[in-house]
Amino acid sequence: MSNQNLKELRDLMKERGIDVYIEPTSDPHQSEYVAPHYKGRDFLTGFTGSAGMAVVTMEKAILWTDGRYFIQAENQLKGSGFELYKMHTPGFPSYQEWLKENLKEKSVIGVNGEIVSEGFVEEILDKLESLEPLIYDGEDLVGLVWVERPGLPKGKVIKLDIRYSGESTEKKIEKIREEMISEGADIFLLGSLDDIAWLFNIRGSDIKNNPVVISYAVVTRDQAILFVDSEKVDETTKEYLKLEGVNTMEYEEIFDFVSSITDDKVIVLEKGRVNRKLYSTIPEECEIIDFQNLTSLPKAIKNEVEIENQRLAYTKDCVALTKFFYWLDNNISSAEITEYDAALKLLGYREQIEGFQEPSFDTIAAYGENAAMMHYSATKDNHAILKPKGLFLLDSGGQYFEGTTDITRTVALGELTDEEKRDFTLVLKGHINLISAKFLQGTSGHALDVLARYPLWQEGEDYKSGTGHGVGYYLNVHEGPHRISTAPNNVALEPGMIVTIEPGIYKGRMHGIRIENVAVVAEDVETYVGQFYKFDILSWCYIDPECINPSMLSEIEKDWVNNYNMQVYLKLSPFLTDNQNAWLKDKTRKI
C-alpha cells in the first residue's frame, strides 16, 4: 500500500531534517516517459499516469497532474494519502505557489539530484527566494523505501541507416560545432536521450515506446563522445560510430569526464535538461551558457528524407487502422469485443506491417465514458465491452524505421445522441479551423492554439490539454521545442516541423471525443506582408460521417471534410481488399 511507502518516506525525511520532499516524474535524462527503474513517483503515490509531481511534507501529501489525468488520478489516489491538485486550473496553486505559501523560512527541500534537472532546482530557489530554503539533493529517498525496484534497462543499440535519417552523424556534428562556435562554446554537454539518438543516428529499446538509449553525450571542438553501457553496443555499431567521428565511453564515466574539464572552457548546455548531480560536477570556474539544446531545433526540423519516409509510415499505419475499423464495424454487433481486445486487434494489424517495431505509446482504446479520461488505458482485467451504440475513441501510433506515427479517431459504433454529434462536430470545427490555417513566418504554436478552441469556446466547451505537440522521427512521440498549447511557448513554427492537431471534448460520465491528425509545416505563398506557412497533412484516416451534424458546418467546412475523406480513399484504397474498399467508400461519402 502506498500509505506505508509514504510513512517510510516521512520517517527518512524526519531523520534527515527534511521539511518537504519533491518527487517529479523524471530520470537522469529528464525523459517524459521513464524506464520502470525510475518510476519512483508511481511507486510512492499509486498514480500511474505519465506526468505528475509528488510533494510530501509531514502534514500533507499532494500530487499535481494535468488535465489529461484528472479523472484517472482521482481514482488511483484513493486511499494513497495523496491529495490531487489540478494543474492549470483556477483554485489550485502551482506546486511552487503552494511551497511558497506553506513552507517556513529556511526550510529544507529534499530532491533526488540524480533525476531532477539543474533548471528545476534553480527555478525553485528563484521562486522561493524570500524564504531562503536549503536544498538536500544527495540521496534518492524514494529509492531507499523502494525495496523491489526494477533494475536498469539493457536494450541493444542499433544504427539508423542514412536512408532513414537523411543526414549523417558526421554532418550533424559538423553543424552543431558551427553553432558552438557562434555561441562561443568549447563543449556541448547533452543529457536528453532523444537528442543523443538523433545526433548519433542510433536507436535503442531502453524505454518502452521510446526507442532511445540511456546515455550521455559530449561534443567538443574536435571530439564527440557517447557515454553508454558498453554491453549494449556491439562491435559493428562501435565501428560505425568511430567512422562518424564518435568515441564511446562507459555511462558512468561522464562524471569523471565532466569533473576534469579545464577551467578555461566554455560549456553550453540546457539547464532544464541536465541533471543536478551532473551539473554539480562541472568545475566551478568554467563558464556555462544555458541555452536550448543545440540539437533541439535541427532535430525538430525534419529533412526531406525524413518527411517523405513519414508520409510512407502514415500510409502504412493508416491502412492498418482502417483494416481495424473495418473489422470492428463488421463484428461489433455479433461478437463480444472489449476495449482491451480492440487494442490487441489493432496491434495485430500493425504487426503485419513491414518494419513495424512497437507502438509509439500505450494505445488508448476507450469506449463511451471511459474516453473522458484523456489518457485512459484499458487493461486485461479492467475494461469496458464495446456496444453497437455511442462513441469509441482510438488514439494509437507506431514506431517504424520510416518514422513515428500518432493518430486519433473517434467513431460511432451505432446510434449517437444529439449531444454526441454536436460535441463531435464542434471538435471537428476546431480541428478544421486550425489545420487549414495559413500563418505568417514567426508565429508560434501558442499563438495559433486558440484557433482550435474558438468554435468550442463559443459553445461553452474546452479541453484541458494542449492542442498539439511535435513528434520525433522514429523517436519520442512527444518532441519539442515547439508545441500548440495555451501554455506560453515562443518557438516559431518552421517548415519541416511535424506537429499534431488534436482538439477534443471530454465529458465525465458521458463521452470523450478527440480528432487528431499530424501535419508537417510547409511553405505557402509569400506576399508583400511576408512568407506564409501552412499545415501539410501526413495522416489519412476517414473522419466518420455518422458522427457529424452537417447543419453545424459551413460550406467551407463541409468541403474540407469531403475533400479530406476523398483523399483518404484515394491514398488507402490501393492497399485494401474490394470489400474493405466498398466499406471505406461509404465511410468517405460526401456529407
Added chain:
Amino acid sequence: MSNQNLKELRDLMKERGIDVYIEPTSDPHQSEYVAPHYKGRDFLTGFTGSAGMAVVTMEKAILWTDGRYFIQAENQLKGSGFELYKMHTPGFPSYQEWLKENLKEKSVIGVNGEIVSEGFVEEILDKLESLEPLIYDGEDLVGLVWVERPGLPKGKVIKLDIRYSGESTEKKIEKIREEMISEGADIFLLGSLDDIAWLFNIRGSDIKNNPVVISYAVVTRDQAILFVDSEKVDETTKEYLKLEGVNTMEYEEIFDFVSSITDDKVIVLEKGRVNRKLYSTIPEECEIIDFQNLTSLPKAIKNEVEIENQRLAYTKDCVALTKFFYWLDNNISSAEITEYDAALKLLGYREQIEGFQEPSFDTIAAYGENAAMMHYSATKDNHAILKPKGLFLLDSGGQYFEGTTDITRTVALGELTDEEKRDFTLVLKGHINLISAKFLQGTSGHALDVLARYPLWQEGEDYKSGTGHGVGYYLNVHEGPHRISTAPNNVALEPGMIVTIEPGIYKGRMHGIRIENVAVVAEDVETYVGQFYKFDILSWCYIDPECINPSMLSEIEKDWVNNYNMQVYLKLSPFLTDNQNAWLKDKTRKI
C-alpha cells in the same frame, strides 16, 4: 541638420571613449509619449514617430522602429545619416542582436542613466554577457549637443473627484499596502506617471494628450509621498492629498529620500519602469524585489464607476464623431477639405462636448495612400485634399473626466475599387471574429491575437502592429499590462480591463484601413469547463456599409454588422438632429 548633431555626438563619444551610444524614446519615468524636453531621439534622428531607438557607433547610425512607422521613418530619415531597421521583421536583427554581432569585447556602451530604466541596462548586459561590455551612464550626451532644448513642463496638478475615480486614494493605498505585505516589501518605489496619477487620483498636463504629472512616488507601510515640483500643486490639492494620507516633497528630493533608506528595508519596484540613476541611488544592502508595479493591475481593472463613466464618454465622443462624418458627407463634393481641416473640424465637434479636455492622441486623419502610414499625421503644410472617392481613415480620441476614448473608422468618400472593398471586408471579418469571441478565464491577449488576423492571413494579408491595447481612465491612451498582440504577453484578460480591437490592412501607395472599437472584458457563462469572458463593446459609431462586400461575409457576420449598426442608431439618435438621424439611418441600414 541631423547630420551635424550626429557628428557632434560622435565627437563627444570619441572624447569619452564610448563605442556605441543608445538613445531610446524615454524620459525619467519611462513614458511612452514624452514632453518636448525629452525628445532627444527626435532631435538626433529627425524621425518624429512616438517610438524608436537610435544606436550610434563611429561607423553606423541606425534607427529601430515598429511597423506603424516604417513608411514615415523612411521619409524622415532621408539625409539624416540614420539607416532604418524594421522591428519584428525577418531580415532585420533586433538592436540587441545587432550589438552582439557588431560590438567588440569590452566595448563601452553609452546611455543617459536618467532616462533609461534599470531593466533596460540589465537586459543589455545580460544579452551581451559574453562580450563583457562596460556601461557609461553618467551623462546625457544628446542633451550636451542639444542647444535649443525646451525646458521642463510646468502643468498644474488637479484632483480627480471620486465620482470619476470611483475609489479614494486612501483605499487604493490601503490595497497597495496589502500587496506589499504579501510580497514582504517595506517600500514601494514608483516612477511611472500614469500609475502615480491613478494611485493619488490626480491629473496634470505635463505631457500632451497624457494628463499626467511629472513626479515620483513612494509608499511605505505608514507613509505615502508624492515627489513633485511644489509650484505645480496649489494649497487645495495639497490639502486634499494630506487628507488622503499623502505628503508632498520636491521632485528632486526623491534621490535623497531613496539614498537614505536603511539597509534592513525590502523595496519592491519594477526594474523596467525605474530609471537607472534612481535605481543606483538605492543603498546596496537593501533587498530589492523586481515585480510588475503593484499599481499596474488594479489600475487596468476598471471599477464599476469608471466603466459606467466610460460608457458615457464614448456616447458623447461618438456623437461628435457622427456629427463630423455627417458634415463631411454633406460637404465633400462641394468644398475643398484637407486632412488637416478634417482633423480641426472634428476637434471643433469634440470641443462642444461638456467636459472635453484635449485629444487623447494626435488625430490621424488620412486619405487614400496616406492611411497606409499607421500613425500618419497631417500638418498645416503637409496634407492631402479629400476627394469624393476612395477611403478615409480617421483615428482619434478625447480626454474627459469620464474617461479616455480611442476609436478608428474608415469610411468611403465616394466610389471604391473592388480591392478597397475586399480589404475593408477582410479587416471587418477579423474585427468581428475577435470582438465576438468568448474566451476562458486565464486567456491572454497574446493568445487571442490570431483571431483578428486569421481571416486576413487566409488571403495573404496582415498588419504590422498589435491588435489592441489597454486604455487608461482619463489617462494614457496606451496602458498595460495587458495587450492583444503577436508579441508574447502572458497577462490574462480580466473583467474590467478595457482594450481596443483594431485590425487593419495597410498597402503602401494604395490605402490604409483600420476598424477600431473599444470594449471592456466582462463575465459570460460559467460551464463545467470554467468561467468564460466576453468583450462588452463601449464604442458605438457606424461601420460604413458602402465599404463592405457582403458576399464575403457569413450570415453570422452580417448579423453582427446589422446588430452593431442598429445599436449605434439607437444609442446616438437621441443626441442628433432630424437631418443627422435620417442620414445615420441610411448609414446603419441592413446589409
